[in-house]
Structure formats: C-alpha cells, structure tokens
Amino acid sequence: MKKGRVTLKDIATKLNLSPSTVSRSLNDHPAIGEETKKAVKELANALDYQPNPMALGLLQKKSNTIGVIVPEITSHFFSAIITGIQDVIGPSEYNIMICLSNESYEEELTLVKKLSKMRVDGILVSPSSATKDFDHFRRLQNNDVPVVVFDRDCPGLEADKVLVDDYSGAYQAVEYLVRSGCTKIAHLGGPLNLSTTKHRLQGYLDALEKNGIPKREEYIFHVKGFSHKDGLKPARKLLEMEDAPDAIFAVNDNIATSAIHVAKKIGLRIPEDISIVGFDDEPHSSYFSPALSTVWQPVYSLGMLSARILLQRIKDTSAKNDFRLEVFKPELVVRASSRENLSDISG
Amino acid sequence: MKKGRVTLKDIATKLNLSPSTVSRSLNDHPAIGEETKKAVKELANALDYQPNPMALGLLQKKSNTIGVIVPEITSHFFSAIITGIQDVIGPSEYNIMICLSNESYEEELTLVKKLSKMRVDGILVSPSSATKDFDHFRRLQNNDVPVVVFDRDCPGLEADKVLVDDYSGAYQAVEYLVRSGCTKIAHLGGPLNLSTTKHRLQGYLDALEKNGIPKREEYIFHVKGFSHKDGLKPARKLLEMEDAPDAIFAVNDNIATSAIHVAKKIGLRIPEDISIVGFDDEPHSSYFSPALSTVWQPVYSLGMLSARILLQRIKDTSAKNDFRLEVFKPELVVRASSRENLSDISG
DNA sequence: AAACTGCATGCAAACGTTTGCATGAAAATT
C-alpha cells in the first residue's frame, strides 16, 4: 500500500483521467474544465501529492538547486553570510547545497565538479585561499551555470561580484590609529593571495604613507591561517621585538584576539602600551576585555545580496555580459582596545 | 554544439553502439567485451561524460541526497557539527542539503516537507527549541526515510540518536563549583523545552542536592535564547540581588560571557567574588579574560558519528527496530573564571 | 443536413538512465 509516493498516474487512475489532464489541472491550464480541475486538486490535496522533482528536472534539464561554496563555516563571518543566503533562497523555488572547500584548491575543484554533475542552476562562491586559477568557474559559466563571487574576489574572472571594500576598512582603522597618536603600527596580515587580505594590507600601507609614517618590513607579518592559534607566534615575535610597535592592525578578530592575549601575558597594558584593532566584528568581540576595536562588515546583507543577484541572473539568462559589481562599505568600530585621544591631523 | 551535456546516447551514436551497451560498459558489466569497454571508457573520459543524477534518481527512486536540519549555524557549536557531517558525507556518494529552522517549529515543518518532496534518502536533525511534537519526523520514517537525531533529543521518537550527556556536564561543573568553596550557585538556564537545557538544569539541581545545598528558586533563570544579549538582563538581575550568588553556571558560553561582562561592570572580581562557568567551550572562550571555565563537548565527533550512523542506516534498510543511542561524555575544562582552591569533600 | 467552431480530454514523445529479455553470430559439442 505505502509503496512509493503518490504520482500523477495514481490520481489519474482514481479519477478515470489521463495523467496529462491531471498535470494540466494542477498547473491551472485554461483548457481544462473547472469541475475536473476542482476534483483533481481536491484529490491531490487529500493524497498529499508532491510532484517528483527529479522527473521535472530531467525534463527541464535543471535541478532547481543552487550551490554555495565557502572555505569553511565555523567562523561567524561565513556562517552569517550563509544565513543571509538561506533567508533569500529559502522562500524561493530553489534549494541550496552548501559545500566546504576547507581552504583547499583541490577540494574546491572536486566540489565544482560535483555541483556541475548535479546540474545546479547557479553557484555562489567564495574561493579558497589556495585558489589562484579560476578556470573551473569559467567551465561552469560555459555550461550556462551563472557564477556569483562574494567576499573574496577572483581577479580576471568575469562574473557578478559582491565584495567588501577591505581597502577602505583597513585604511580607516590605520588612520584612526595614527590619529590616536600611534606611530609604530604593525600589521598581522593574512595569507598572501587572497584579495581581501591583499586589500587590507594595501589599505594599511597607504594609510601609513599618507600620514608620513615610513613602512617597516619587520612590522608586517603574513599569518598563514585565520584562527587564534595562527596568530600567537607572530604576535609574540612582534611584541618581543626590541623596538616593539605601539599598535597592531590585525587581519581579523581572531588574530587580534591572539595579539591581546600575548600582550597581556607579556604585561603590556591595552591600550596604553599598545592599541589593537581587528577586522570582522564577530559577536563576541565586544565582550572581550578590553572590548575589541574592529572593522564591521555587513555580512548578512552581503549574503542576501549575493543570493538575490544570482536568482535574478538565473531568471534572466540574457544580458550575458554586463556583470554587476557591488561593493559594501565596512565601518570602523572603536572600542576599548585602542587609544581614544585623537589629535587633529587635518592640517 | 555545446547545447546540453553529453549523454549516454551521444557516446552510443559516436561509437555505433546502443545506449545499453554504453551503460553496461561504464558499469563494468561482465557481459561486455573488453575492447568495447575500453573504447567506451576512453570516449566517455574524453568527452567528460557525467551521468545525469536526475535520470538515475527517477529510476531508482532516490536522490542520493541527505538533508540536515539545524536551528542555526552562526554558533560554533552547530557549524562544527556540520563540518563533521560534511567530512563524512562529502567523500561518499551522497550530497548534503543543509537547512536552517531558525528555532522555529513552523519553519522546521516547511523544511521537512521540502526535503520529503526532494526524496532525500535520509535526514539528520536537531530540532528547534520550539518543537514539541515530532510527528513530522515520524511521517518521514513512514516514507522509509531514516531519521537520525543529534544533540537535542526528541523524547518519544524512535530513531537513531547521537546525544551528549548534558546532565553529566552540568553535574561536573556544579560539583566543581561546590568543591571550590562556592555555596550560592546560580543557574542561567536556557529555553525550557529543550532536552539539552533540561538536562543541564537537572544536573545542576542534583549536584546541589547531592552536596547538601538547598535549591533557591530565585537563583534559577530561564533565558529565552542562546546569544550574548539574551543573557545580559538576567545576569544583571542575578548579580544585583541582595544576597547575590558567588557562582554562576550558565547554559552556554555566550550567556556566561554576558555574566562576566555584567560582573565586571558592577565591579566584581572574577573569580574572587564570583565564579562563572559556561558550556560548549567555543574556540574564543579560552581567550577571554578571565579565560572561561566551561564544559567541552566533542562537537566534531558528534557530527561525524551522526553522519556515519545515517549512512549505515541507509545502506542497511533492514533492522528496522533496534535503534542506536550514542551518548558522548562532555568534559569540564577549568580555566580562570572559576576558583581553584578545592576542598576535599569526599568525607 | 452539412460544415464549422469551440471545448475538454487523451495520446505519445521526450528527458537520461538501467535492466530483463531477446537476438545474433561464432565456437564447441554431438
């Protein structure tokens, strides 16, 4: 009795109709009589009929699924973006398939293959920190699968992009540090080939230069990951230098947290001896002591907009060439981990 | 030319074979000649043939997809579980569809319908805090979709379950507080109808009773959510009482963090004036000051095991009735937010 | 009465696979 789900044919048989009539009834086709429609709809409801998406997908050559590739989801940053994506896609007709590349190019490649095989109708992607080549995304595009890149740029790839102005965020942070009287400002940067960390580094460098502070190579570190432990050793090296910095701009809140941790351990007062600024504004950052000064990014909106753009791109398969580029502005949030006594440098 | 993907038929035509022969060749059917096999496989490789999963799914009445329903993913807890799930399912033949219920029963219901419609082959679920009735999961089971419940129990539902011994974790934490000399131990608990928070509450109560400390109703709060801000007001109420507690056991690290925040603001010293213990051991918890004492849970393993059990259940459709119940032991991690001078209470 | 217009419905093909059964040819047995 309960073998398999109820199909169009089942309904057809019970009503002495053909499957096509049942199909048309459910789709409100004008050529079907009102009574028939009503009868069909009622029975379909009673039997809890649910169209088989695979049959549909086979016929229409689409899966009604969109793929999302992110490096990881344990950080608040990506999980909040995904929440934004979900909130847009969820109510639509599409399903989401979330995939983690674990910051590995090979895994990313595998995932793209898997999603392509699945015939996803579109892809949202933030590339891994190991990805330097974007041909796998181009192959998707050649198969008419639209690609939207978010947060981490893929330079040279022609696609819709939703990014954050990391340069501006870093510039704001460092300029603030300068105005608060810091002169020896270090940078705990991230992996080298990510657009985001590159731009943060550049924002740091330009803010220094603009304010007449010479760049010091020994003040710049390229941390290899984004988690707390990745920041500990570099922070220690930095703070135990002879001529230690009086401020640190970190590539994210985790690394900034490591720096705070090390600074405290060494016996430095924050922010009197050293100012520390992070990036991301994770929810717990304001609960640290001292509360972390950081750069806020509109993560949820970023996820939502990316999803909306993809949805629109899927609907409107024309307009092949004019890709959208959306750049969100981040914002400095000053808390207790950085000095407050601003000098006027407008002159 | 590039219309649609390459199909079995395409390969068949090019090789002057029938689709069935091509299919059998690719599946290493013994009845196919070696040369034919080789020729087919080579061409399939050259054309980058990828079988259409929808055609397959239609035929075999399965989607090769498993659904995951979680209340949210912005906390480290669930995102780490999902990472564990991914690491098990990823290499398998199955795809994962992650869905967020946002702690809402209605959304959970919608998601179950959606996944059922998709013909997922199995479901991993941690119910929302608003869910009291589990018939929607039973309906899945009746459609031969195996369900594995993780972390948050569904009392009365017969299914495989992978849980954490929250009772033990809470008991450990509170007993530790007692042994360290605290006598006025409060509890910032969570929403009332979750198995996890209920068990943590019970562990708290039993640890008190066992140690001869009378329960004080005014020391017990039921916080409505799990985020920082949900804990602020209750923490303030607690700490500004006339007879304020000398220890707080919080339902999770976020709430514990709020308590620390409030305590500091009021001017209390931690742990001299008040000990605070959390639950979850989030990655940043050891970087707070004072570093948070908390109860660690094997989240990643929990995700992995849940996924493994589901996979096995899908493979082995027999053995309907003997469901597995796996309970992980959590572990108290003592850091700086709780007193250390343990007295011997063994006598 | 014959032809025509609507209208409601059914037929059959298609989407890309898999698989039981039939077919055909060559090789091995009688």
Add this chain to the structure above:
DNA sequence: AATTTTCATGCAAACGTTTGCATGCAGTTT
C-alpha cells in the same frame, strides 16, 4: 552437418513529468 553452448550486443520498458498535436463531441452557423 546439425545442435547446443557461449558470448556480445540490442530492444524496449520503466521511472514521473510536461506538452504539441490529435481526437471527439457538443453546440452553432450556413
């Protein structure tokens, strides 16, 4: 030489939909 066996391959149905076209039947027009 006739039969059986073996081996390699093809045919066709099935999975659950949608959709262009054909069909049939009523009512309306000539």
